[in-house]
Amino acid sequence: MAINGDRRRRGRRRFTAAALATAVTASITMLLGGAAAAPASAAPQPLNVDRFYSAPEGFESTDPGTILRSREVQLAVLTVLPVHVRSWQLLYRTTDLFGQPTVAATTVAIPDGADTSHGRPLVSHQFFYDSTSPNCAPSYVLQQGGGLPALEGIHSTVEYLELAASISQGYAVNVPDYEGLYGHLAVAEEPGYMILDSVRAAESFEPLGLDGANTPVALWGYSGGGMGSGWAAEMAPSYAPELNIKGIAMGAPVSDVESLLHVNGSMFASLIGVGIASLRNAYPKFADAVDRYMTPEGKAVMDRTANQCLVRNVLNLMFTDYQRMLTIPIADFLALPEVKEVFDSTVLGANPPTAPTMVYQGVYDEAVPWYTNDRMVRQWCDGGTSVYYKRDHLSEHLTLTTLGMADAFNWIKTRLAPGAADPVGCRTDNVITMLGSLDALATQTEISLNAAFGALGWPIGPRER
Numbered sequence: 001m002a003i004n005g006d007r008r009r010r011g012r013r014r015f016t017a018a019a020l021a022t023a024v025t026a027s028i029t030m031l032l033g034g035a036a037a038a039p040a041s042a043a044p045q046p047l048n049v050d051r052f053y054s055a056p057e058g059f060e061s062t063d064p065g066t067i068l069r070s071r072e073v074q075l076a077v078l079t080v081l082p083v084h085v086r087s088w089q090l091l092y093r094t095t096d097l098f099g100q101p102t103v104a105a106t107t108v109a110i111p112d113g114a115d116t117s118h119g120r121p122l123v124s125h126q127f128f129y130d131s132t133s134p135n136c137a138p139s140y141v142l143q144q145g146g147g148l149p150a151l152e153g154i155h156s157t158v159e160y161l162e163l164a165a166s167i168s169q170g171y172a173v174n175v176p177d178y179e180g181l182y183g184h185l186a187v188a189e190e191p192g193y194m195i196l197d198s199v200r201a202a203e204s205f206e207p208l209g210l211d212g213a214n215t216p217v218a219l220w221g222y223s224g225g226g227m228g229s230g231w232a233a234e235m236a237p238s239y240a241p242e243l244n245i246k247g248i249a250m251g252a253p254v255s256d257v258e259s260l261l262h263v264n265g266s267m268f269a270s271l272i273g274v275g276i277a278s279l280r281n282a283y284p285k286f287a288d289a290v291d292r293y294m295t296p297e298g299k300a301v302m303d304r305t306a307n308q309c310l311v312r313n314v315l316n317l318m319f320t321d322y323q324r325m326l327t328i329p330i331a332d333f334l335a336l337p338e339v340k341e342v343f344d345s346t347v348l349g350a351n352p353p354t355a356p357t358m359v360y361q362g363v364y365d366e367a368v369p370w371y372t373n374d375r376m377v378r379q380w381c382d383g384g385t386s387v388y389y390k391r392d393h394l395s396e397h398l399t400l401t402t403l404g405m406a407d408a409f410n411w412i413k414t415r416l417a418p419g420a421a422d423p424v425g426c427r428t429d430n431v432i433t434m435l436g437s438l439d440a441l442a443t444q445t446e447i448s449l450n451a452a453f454g455a456l457g458w459p460i461g462p463r464e465r
Contacts, residue, residue, distance in 0.1 A: 044073075044146040047134035047181055052091060053105055059093050060101040064193070064239075065200025066093045068103060075109060076144035077160050077455040084459040085109045085167055089139050092201035095239075096180065097190035097282060105139045106176040106198035108208060111167055111461025116209025121246075121416040123166040124174040124199055126191075126221030126228040127159050129310060130271075132183025132278050136309035138175045158401055162220065164451035165409050165443075167460045171416070172210060174202045178228045183306070185224060185278040186257045188345040192231030195219065196240040203243075218412045219248040222401055223368065226253030230376075233353035245355040247415030249408045252361050252368045252397060255348040255376040258334065259369050268367045268397070270305075270317035277306040285338035293333055298325025349376040352383025356423050358411045360390040360404045360434060367397040381426040388423065394433040406444035407434040 047053045056068050069091040075083045087109035096102040110116070127138045134140070141147040166173045176198035178191045199217055203210050221229035233248045254260065257279075260271045280287045280302060291299060301320075305313055323330055333339060357380065361373045370391065377389045388411065395403050414420060435444060454460040 044140055044143040046140050047105070047137050047177070049134075050140075052089070053103070053181060055103040059103060062093045064094055065197040065204070067201050067205060068092060070205065073107070073142075074144040075107070075142050076146075078157055079141065079143070079145055079147050081455045082144055082457075083160075083454050084112045084457065085454075085461070086112055086114070086207070088205070088207065090198075090201045090205060092197055094180075094197035095190070095193040097184065097187045102180060104177050104180050104194045104198065105137070106174055106201060107139050107142055108172065108174050108202045108205060109163070109167065110172045110208055111170055111464070112459040113461065113463035113465055114170065114172075114209070115464035116207065119209065119211030119215060120170055120172055121216040121218065122172045122174055122199065122202055122208075122210060123218045123220060123412065123416075124176065124195060124202075124232075125159060125162055125166070126178055126195060126219065126225035126232075127175060128222055128224040128226075129179070130185055130224040130274055131309045131313065132179070132185060132274070132281050132306045133309055134181070134183065135307075136183075137177040137179070139177050142175065159222075159225075160455075161402070161447055161451045162405060162409070164454050164460055165405070165447045167454075168446070168450040169413065170462045170464070172202065172208050174198055179278075182281060183278060184282045186227075186254070186275045186346055187278065187282045189231060189235060190282075191228035192233075192235030193239060195228055195232035196236055196243065199243055200240065213242045214244055216416050217243055217245045218416055219245065220408065220412060221249075221253070222251035222404075223397070224254060226250035227255065227348070229253065230255060230348045233355060233357060234348060234351040237351075237354045246420065247356050247358065247412055248353065249358045249412055250360075251404050251408060252365055252400060253348070253359065253373060253376075254368055256369075256372040257346040258343040259372045260367070261330070261334075262369060263367060264323070264330075265319055265321045266366065267318050268314075269320040269322070270310075270313045271367060272322055273301065273305045273317045273320065274310075274313055276322075277302050279342055281306060283338075283342050286342045289333070289336050289338050293327050293336075295325050295327060298322070301325065349379035352380045352385040354385070356386040356388070356415065358388045358390070358408060360392065360400070360408060362392045362395040362397060362400045363430075364393070364395070365397045365400070377426070377428075385426075386423045387426045389426070389428040390434060391428065391430045392432075392434050393430060400434070402444075404434040406440040406447060407437070409447065410439055410443055 072088050075087045094104045129136045178194045219229045229250045230253045280290045
């Protein structure tokens with residue numbers, strides 16, 4: 001879908017009270033029906049319907065990261081509030097979990113006023129969309145009109161704050177569908193391939209004006225997005241050593257998928273269902289074991305879970321006891337060779353990254369156990385990775401998403417600063433809250449204001465032309 005309006009040079013807007021009131025009024029009018037969410041002729045479609053996502057003939061012979069198709073799109077908050085950035089979708093060649101050629105899509109953007117005659121850093125944001133359904137991919141739900149009328153990707157609004165943060169600094173942004181076309185959330189290696197190849201594609205996309213493989217790159221993700229970023233961190237040295245990755249920030253990454261079983265019967269029980277649905281969808285032998293030992297009710301639940309987005313699954317699966325869906329004890333199911341092999345393969349830590357990393361984790365996280373990331377960090381440090389590890393003693397899983405955002409972004413800005421020296425060694429800080437410093441509070445305020453102004457119609461980021 002083309003971005004509405006022309007590309008005339010516009011002067012800086014003054015943030016007056018009258019201008020803000022006008023923008024608020026216009027936005028409310030649009031939400032109440034004063035403006036169409038998107039032209040009817042160009043209504044976005046999910047991955048399994050839109051032909052944009054279909055692999056072109058002969059793509060297998062191209063190199064990983066090759067752009068196969070592109071189009072300009074309009075990004076929006078809550079699918080109805082257009083964000084004034086220049087944005088595109090790229091379909092690119094990548095690699096699946098079995099090492100075979102496949103395709104994936106990514107969404108890239110730069111500030112509306114960016115001067116593309118010179119390069120800029122690139123921040124790759126891995127969203128925690130955590131679903132096997134094609135209706136939940138960022139490339140679909142980020143578009144104006146995408147996900148309507150159910151607002152399936154509403155949780156992505158939290159991560160719009162991170163996009164606004166990066167755009168406000170003048171960075172280019174990259175938001176890959178790192179679960180691919182088939183929703184492979186919890187699998188090994190494949191998310192890393194897809195993230196790294198999306199960076200390759202973004203660097204070669206001429207309208208972004210990046211400096212190719214010399215482009216300073218940061219990766220950033222939380223929870224499921226942290227897990228994807230972790231796989232990219234571990235795969236980069238062997239799969240994409242040419243990329244200039246300056247830093248990787250991961251919040252509460254799922255570094256051991258099997259460890260999520262501790263949430264059985266709790267309010268976070270959906271994590272188990274989504275994980276099983278993903279692995280069942282990805283690994284044939286795992287799927288055979290699930291279908292062999294799961295009750296008809298359990299299989300029906302997995303089928304439904306595979307076709308819903310995160311928020312709906314959280315609500316539907318809250319406090320579910322998965323033992324009643326199995327015909328054998330959970331411990332016996334986990335001991336099956338075809339099941340154990342898959343779960344063992346999904347553990348992060350064995351391949352230390354070469355890029356500096358920041359890991360942040362809530363000590364009282366009810367979803368992602370702190371000890372799994374203590375172990376991962378220890379393995380990476382023993383392997384020579386420079387890791388800055390922050391353990392937050394106030395936040396839990398849901399609150400650290402925003403309370404850790406500013407501190408993580410300050411670290412990313414430091415890593416992307418011109419001439420920044422690579423840190424050496426590992427450091428662990430235990431803090432009451434990551435939002436406890438004046439720097440973090442100032443950055444969080446700035447992020448929130450930029451995101452708000454962006455949602456209300458002002459261009460985000462520096463005006464370079």
